[in-house]
Amino acid sequence: xxxxxxxxxxxxxxxxxxxxxxxxxxxxxxxxxxxxxxxxxxxxxxxxxxxxxxxxxxxxxxxxxxxxxxxxxxxxxxxxxxxxxxxxxxxxxxxxxxxxxxxxxxxxxxx
Amino acid sequence: xxxxxxxxxxxxxxxxxxxxxxxxxxxxxxxxxxxxxxxxxxxxxxxxxxxxxxxxxxxxxxxxxxxxxxxxxxxxxxxxxxxxxxxxxxxxxxxxxxxxxxxxxxxxxxxxx
Numbered sequence: 206x207x208x209x210x211x212x213x214x215x216x217x218x219x220x221x222x223x224x225x226x227x228x229x230x231x232x233x234x235x236x237x238x239x240x241x242x243x244x245x246x247x248x249x250x251x252x253x254x255x256x257x258x259x260x261x262x263x264x265x266x267x268x269x270x271x272x273x274x275x276x277x278x279x280x281x282x283x284x285x286x287x288x289x290x291x292x293x294x295x296x297x298x299x300x301x302x303x304x305x306x307x308x309x310x311x312x313x314x315x316x
Numbered sequence: 317x318x319x320x321x322x323x324x325x326x327x328x329x330x331x332x333x334x335x336x337x338x339x340x341x342x343x344x345x346x347x348x349x350x351x352x353x354x355x356x357x358x359x360x361x362x363x364x365x366x367x368x369x370x371x372x373x374x375x376x377x378x379x380x381x382x383x384x385x386x387x388x389x390x391x392x393x394x395x396x397x398x399x400x401x402x403x404x405x406x407x408x409x410x411x412x413x414x415x416x417x418x419x420x421x422x423x424x425x426x427x428x429x
Contacts, residue, residue: 211358237416248320248406248423249359254416293358301414302349303372306358 208232211294211307220316224281228294228307231275235296238270239304240279243291252279284314318343320421322407328427329397337392337424341409347371348390349418350382351406359406365390366412394426402428 211228218224226240237256241249255261258272267280277296281288291309321340329335341348347366351359361374365384384390388409394401404425410418 209358239416239418241420246404246423246425248420251417251419256415295358297415299415300364300372301410301416301418302347302364302408303361303374304418305361306351308356308358 206231207308208305209294209296209307212310213308215311215313217313217315218284220284220286220314222284222314224284224288224312224314226279226281226292226294226310226312228277229275230277230296230305232296232298232305233272233275234298235305236299237297237301238268238277239295239297240266240268241293241295241306242288243293243309245291249293284312286314286316289313320407320409320419322405322421322424324424325422326425326427328429330429331397331399333397334393334395335397335426337394337405337407337426338389339392339407339409339421340389341407342419345409345411345419346388347410347412347414348384348388349408349410350390350392351408351420352376353404353406353423355403362392371412397428399428402426 239254243249269278295304297304349364350362353359364372404423
């Protein structure tokens with residue numbers, strides 16, 4: 206079983222919808238939680254990272270961490286066609302360069 | 317400010333050959349990590365370099381080796397290529413004190429035939 210599990214999708218929503226992306230993990234030592242966006246055939250782009258449990262908001266994006274349930278989420282408000290990409294969750298124990306990734310959820314936002 | 321750069325963009329090799337991939341980190345970063353991303357999967361950590369030494373290593377065989385230079389740039393070497401080594405190889409840079417901020421390059425797509 207993988208340390209980080211992510212709903213693979215694909216997920217298709219209309220423009221303007223609220224999107225919820227989720228990951229679960231098994232290693233309780235993970236302390237830092239990241240979300241990346243990856244366009245086809247490109248490198249992942251860091252969207253945001255959080256420490257421990259709680260919420261963090263950045264524009265249309267909100268990251269949520271529940272360490273007691275080992276569950277993290279990314280919410281995208283007012284989704285746009287330009288948000289169409291694969292979203293990767295990642296986490297680590299305090300070393301940014303040694304992160305464990307989920308396999309990504311592919312999102313399509315239709316105009 | 318240049319981000320992480322990688323070369324080459326694409327590479328085609330034959331089984332058994334050796335390959336070298338190159339990476340220049342984001343300005344100001346001192347740590348380079350390498351990841352392998354197979355099609356439809358998330359990146360898998362290969363190893364990390366800091367101060368020209370391998371700092372951490374993932375679950376990859378010794379055929380995978382690396383190097384970091386005094387200017388923080390790095391190379392990934394893969395010997396005795398297998399078909400299963402075909403993947404996108406990603407370089408990421410961070411600060412050794414960094415806990416969440418890691419920036420990726422565009423990757424090198426390696427095809428082994």
